[in-house]
Amino acid sequence: NAGVTQTPKFQVLKTGQSMTLQCAQDMNHEYMSWYRQDPGMGLRLIHYSVGAGITDQGEVPNGYNVSRSTTEDFPLRLLSAAPSQTSVYFCASSRRGQPQHFGDGTRLSIL
Amino acid sequence: AQSVTQLDSQVPVFEEAPVELRCNYSSSVSVYLFWYVQYPNQGLQLLLKYLSGSTLVESINGFEAEFNKSQTSFHLRKPSVHISDTAEYFCAVSERASGGSYIPTFGRGTSLIVHP
Numbered sequence: 664n665a666g667v668t669q670t671p672k673f674q675v676l677k678t679g680q681s682m683t684l685q686c687a688q689d690m691n692h693e694y695m696s697w698y699r700q701d702p703g704m705g706l707r708l709i710h711y712s713v714g715a716g717i718t719d720q721g722e723v724p725n726g727y728n729v730s731r732s733t734t735e736d737f738p739l740r741l742l743s744a745a746p747s748q749t750s751v752y753f754c755a756s757s758r759r760g761q762p763q764h765f766g767d768g769t770r771l772s773i774l
Numbered sequence: 775a776q777s778v779t780q781l782d783s784q785v786p787v788f789e790e791a792p793v794e795l796r797c798n799y800s801s802s803v804s805v806y807l808f809w810y811v812q813y814p815n816q817g818l819q820l821l822l823k824y825l826s827g828s829t830l831v832e833s834i835n836g837f838e839a840e841f842n843k844s845q846t847s848f849h850l851r852k853p854s855v856h857i858s859d860t861a862e863y864f865c866a867v868s869e870r871a872s873g874g875s876y877i878p879t880f881g882r883g884t885s886l887i888v889h890p
Binding site: 694696698703704705706707708711713721753755759760761762763765766767768 | 783806808810816817818820823825868876877878879880881882883
């Protein structure tokens with residue numbers, strides 16, 4: 664049982680590049696979320712999904728795109744990377760109202 | 775919409791001393807409450823949760839938290855801390871509302887620093 668798997672663990676991008684952060688869970692959870700963690704800011708919700716085919720925006724969605732074609736996968740796309748998107752990104756999954764299970768994070772630097 | 779306030783960004787304490795990490799929330803409906811712990815360079819792990827029932831909840835490593843509805847608080851306590859408890863602690867709340875997203879909102883975190 665792998666839980667929530669995030670890839671890559673580290674990534675360096677140049678401004679303007681695009682990339683996709685991968686997230687997969689094997690617990691058949693209907694809820695999945697993406698957060699970014701910045702010093703002193705806690706975790707801020709970027710996008711979330713309550714089931715396959717359903718996504719919605721969180722607190723800080725600008726510059727990011729998501730899709731949920733399967734229950735297991737919830738990729739996060741950076742459309743045109745900016746230095747302000749340098750952060751640690753966490754993916755989480757859960758059943759409704761239950762505690763979230765987090766991945767180990769992706770540390771992203773934008774130069 | 776719900777919100778969470780963790781009143782202390784950093785709490786230094788000596789080993790074997792008691793500690794309290796404070797968390798207040800704001801919501802117009804019933805809530806679920808959580809505490810998560812994050813060790814350096816790791817993801818978040820659930821420490822304890824309040825979903826319903828007893829307002830005092832405990833973790834396996836000696837932490838406890840009490841849901842106080844009138845004060846809208848969910849403070850985390852431990853009677854005697856260890857060096858290994860040094861970590862970042864996050865309080866989170868999700869609203870228990872029909873049609874709601876149930877996605878939790880997190881506080882900004884409290885850094886617990888245990889000194890020998």
